Amino acid sequence: MKRSRSLAAWALIGPYALFLAVFGLAPAGYALWTSFVHDGAFSGVRNWSAVFDDYRLSDAAWHVGTYLLLWLPVLVLLVLSLALTLHARPGRFSSTMRFVYYLPGAVTGSAAALLWLFMFSPDASPFSPLLDLFDITSVTDALSGSTLIGILTVMGVAVHAGGWIVVLYGALNALPRDVLEAAQVDGASTWRTTWHIKLPMVRTYVAFVLISSFASGSQVFVEPTVLTTGAPGQISPTWSVNQLAYAYATQEGDFGKAAALSLAMLAVGLVAAWIVIKRTRMYATDDR
Amino acid sequence: MNAISRTARAVFLLGAAVFFGLPLLWLALAPTRTADDLTTGSPLGFGSLGNVGAAWSHLMRYNDGELTIWIGNSVLYAAASVALSLALCVPAGYVLAKHEFGGRRTLLTLSIVCMILPPAALVLPLYLEMDAFGLVSTPASVILPLSFYPFGVYLAFLHFAANLPNTLLDAGRVDGAGELRLFWSVAVPLAKPAIGLIAFFSFVRSWTDFFLPFVMLADDRTFTLQLGLMSLLQSTGAVNAGSGFSDLDIHQPEAALAGLVAAAPTLVAFVFAQRFLRSGLMAGAEKG
Numbered sequence: 001m002k003r004s005r006s007l008a009a010w011a012l013i014g015p016y017a018l019f020l021a022v023f024g025l026a027p028a029g030y031a032l033w034t035s036f037v038h039d040g041a042f043s044g045v046r047n048w049s050a051v052f053d054d055y056r057l058s059d060a061a062w063h064v065g066t067y068l069l070l071w072l073p074v075l076v077l078l079v080l081s082l083a084l085t086l087h088a089r090p091g092r093f094s095s096t097m098r099f100v101y102y103l104p105g106a107v108t109g110s111a112a113a114l115l116w117l118f119m120f121s122p123d124a125s126p127f128s129p130l131l132d133l134f135d136i137t138s139v140t141d142a143l144s145g146s147t148l149i150g151i152l153t154v155m156g157v158a159v160h161a162g163g164w165i166v167v168l169y170g171a172l173n174a175l176p177r178d179v180l181e182a183a184q185v186d187g188a189s190t191w192r193t194t195w196h197i198k199l200p201m202v203r204t205y206v207a208f209v210l211i212s213s214f215a216s217g218s219q220v221f222v223e224p225t226v227l228t229t230g231a232p233g234q235i236s237p238t239w240s241v242n243q244l245a246y247a248y249a250t251q252e253g254d255f256g257k258a259a260a261l262s263l264a265m266l267a268v269g270l271v272a273a274w275i276v277i278k279r280t281r282m283y284a285t286d287d288r
Numbered sequence: 289m290n291a292i293s294r295t296a297r298a299v300f301l302l303g304a305a306v307f308f309g310l311p312l313l314w315l316a317l318a319p320t321r322t323a324d325d326l327t328t329g330s331p332l333g334f335g336s337l338g339n340v341g342a343a344w345s346h347l348m349r350y351n352d353g354e355l356t357i358w359i360g361n362s363v364l365y366a367a368a369s370v371a372l373s374l375a376l377c378v379p380a381g382y383v384l385a386k387h388e389f390g391g392r393r394t395l396l397t398l399s400i401v402c403m404i405l406p407p408a409a410l411v412l413p414l415y416l417e418m419d420a421f422g423l424v425s426t427p428a429s430v431i432l433p434l435s436f437y438p439f440g441v442y443l444a445f446l447h448f449a450a451n452l453p454n455t456l457l458d459a460g461r462v463d464g465a466g467e468l469r470l471f472w473s474v475a476v477p478l479a480k481p482a483i484g485l486i487a488f489f490s491f492v493r494s495w496t497d498f499f500l501p502f503v504m505l506a507d508d509r510t511f512t513l514q515l516g517l518m519s520l521l522q523s524t525g526a527v528n529a530g531s532g533f534s535d536l537d538i539h540q541p542e543a544a545l546a547g548l549v550a551a552a553p554t555l556v557a558f559v560f561a562q563r564f565l566r567s568g569l570m571a572g573a574e575k576g
Contacts, residue, residue: 016441095562114540258412
């Protein structure tokens with residue numbers, strides 16, 4: 001009985017495990033190997049120390065750190081509050097709103113560069129009153145100094161929030177109705193139901209949002225690259241750590257250094273993931 | 289809900305809608321306007337439908353309408369990788385949530401590792417791997433790596449762990465249903481909202497992915513829409529005038545139109561995925 005169950009389990013998960021090995025672990029293992037190789041020969045930690053000595057890294061790490069500090073809390077709070085508010089009263093209005101919130105995430109590539117460049121041009125932007133409020137008189141203004149981090153945060157939130165709102169809304173939507181109805185019968189207010197019942201029940205999803213967003217924020221690449229394409233010369237092409245890794249791989253053709261830096265980013269993401277998993281018991285199967 | 293909290297809710301949701309919606313409204317209006325009007329006219333002005341037609345014919349003039357070939361390629365690659373990733377993710381997520389077996393935690397952890405592994409680390413190894421398989425510059429070199437989708441496995445895992453009661457499965461076992469049958473006839477039908485969501489995110493990932501096709505595909509007739517548009521728009525300097533050279537009339541309105549064409553399938557897929565969400569199949573499953 002037990003044997004046949006575990007056999008069935010492997011039959012269902014086997015194909016995925018194979019893909020995991022071939023398209024995940026094998027390339028990752030190869031990357032680890034290349035991070036210790038220079039000019040075709042094993043070179044110990046040479047690539048790693050070269051990366052950590054790169055004068056561009058500390059700037060990039062500082063940029064990404066400040067970005068995460070600003071972007072991650074704004075994103076998570078906005079996603080949670082919008083998803084919970086939408087779920088308090090499901091219906092046509094709520095589903096239209098989810099669609100609208102997703103819109104900026106659908107625009108990619110060159111069109112995104114064009115779009116965001118115009119959004120931050122005071123003369124041409126529909127947001128010009130807001131830009132005036134922050135004393136931004138030109139795109140150059142918007143992309144320089146401390147305004148840049150704010151601009152990137154706004155972009156990053158606009159692009160990433162919609163997908164997570166849908167994920168969380170889906171999780172809320174799947175909650176057993178009897179529990180929520182029981183709370184209502186007991187006279188719990190909407191606010192109390194949200195805070196004490198719904199939120200704890202979707203905690204594994206919140207953990208997932210945190211893990212994924214921390215990783216994608218610490219590997220931020222698209223937003224600064226998009227602004228660089230739109231306004232060349234304004235932002236350093238190695239503004240973020242991930243951009244630096246791409247510069248190693250593509251411009252300098254140095255895959256050893258690219259691999260070393262990528263794996264260092266992975267390590268940071270894994271530490272965050274480990275903390276979140278421990279605190280939320282995300283792996284448990286015995287909940288229900 | 290009293291009047292004050294209802295108003296607060298509406299203000300919050302509609303305010304967010306302005307923030308998320310205005311950028312796309314601007315983008316949707318841009319192809320109706322001329323490049324000059326975009327910088328000097330009113331931010332949300334409407335030009336003429338004739339301009340849209342002109343912009344479209346400018347885009348189609350590039351390599352005798354190669355754009356339509358790219359669209360066809362993108363549809364093919366995305367459809368294949370969505371189908372394959374669903375076939376891998378859903379059973380894997382189910383087993384990880386509902387079976388205790390040796391290797392479960394390892395698989396969960398390795399999936400997280402691969403999920404947050406920076407793509408820059410994988411570019412070279414994946415290319416070498418595809419080269420060894422003799423698949424470089426074939427559709428399979430894009431489809432297969434995209435079908436490995438640990439993010440989707442996690443969505444399935446979280447859904448089954450939170451929403452599929454063990455009692456339901458045990459009841460099936462008492463009735464003599466085999467493990468594979470339980471998955472197919474009990475778990476899958478109850479997971480339709482989650483499957484819709486995974487299909488959507490998997491589609492978005494395949495549709496918008498740029499770097500993998502960029503590395504794998506050499507012949508521009510096998511390009512995806514994203515890749516093709518990037519080369520079209522960059523070679524013509526449409527986004528920032530002056531960085532390219534072309535005798536084609538490709539400017540900002542054309543770039544905006546191209547962006548809309550690229551974004552439209554994502555939005556259609558979103559609407560489809562939402563229909564699965566609304567079905568709310570879990571209600572009362574445990575009682576039945």
